[in-house]
């Protein structure tokens with residue numbers, strides 16, 4: 001049993017922290033939203049009065065926050081309050097520079113840290129089946145692993161500080177681009193009089209296969225759990241895909257990598273989200289490609 005601090009109890013952090021309680025840990029949680037603190041209390045967390053208080057006297061402190069600026073300011077606030085042996089873990093999806101800056105804040109205070117963004121969405125957070133992509137020192141990851149295993153099924157060591165975030169944004173750039181390409185193929189098939197079923201049966205067993213096709217197929221009734229079966233709600237919100245594509249393009253610019261497909265996917269999801277579909281599943285972009 002570990003003493004854990006958990007800061008950011010939203011759609012992802014709330015169920016992740018609840019799974020830590022279920023695994024037998026003592027979890028002190030904090031969120032700026034009082035309702036989420038009440039919910040956490042009902043899930044067995046000890047609710048702290050502030051982020052600093054949640055980070056005090058803990059073996060491990062986990063943050064699950066919206067963006068890089070939140071993580072930077074939160075870690076500047078909480079790291080000085082943490083006990084000397086505390087392991088700091090950030091599970092938010094943020095830019096690589098902010099992740100490295102957070103590692104630096106911890107290192108200057110003598111604390112071990114890892115960046116450990118997740119994939120698997122809110123369903124994976126509830127079910128405890130997330131994938132963690134981790135960056136940081138091997139000893140820090142070894143300490144984190146048993147606790148991450150209480151919230152996820154797969155823990156991947158991606159390398160040095162920031163490598164977890166780098167893996168996350170590269171993966172999601174593939175996801176954004178393949179979803180657009182998959183949706184385009186169905187739109188072309190419709191124009192050519194080819195049935196959805198025929199394209200699916202061919203592409204799902206051929207070189208056109210991808211997760212976007214076989215797990216989140218953008219047309220309904222071909223894949224059991226596809227958000228398309230339920231009018232593109234709920235799912236992986238287009239706003240979150242847009243956020244991750246922005247992070248990938250920001251990283252491409254600062255690193256000098258050439259990513260034209262990622263840039264095009266960003267433009268298309270920007271248009272889709274700004275046309276009132278920010279909360280729709282991102283596979284709904286097929287309707288925009290149809291001109292609807």
Ligand code: NAD
Pocket residue numbers: 007008009010011012013030031032033036051064065066067070074091092093094118119120121122236240243
């Ligand atoms: P969310 O907005 O539901 O939760 C974030 C929470 O952080 C909010 O409740 C907010 O009040 C709280 N917060 C912000 N600043 C704080 C502070 N200083 N102290 C305490 N609490 C603070 O977002 P989410 O969907 O839970 O996502 C969290 C992170 O996980 C994001 O970085 C997101 O990109 C990433 N992510 C989300 C999903 C998803 O499907 N929702 C999937 C993978 C990764």
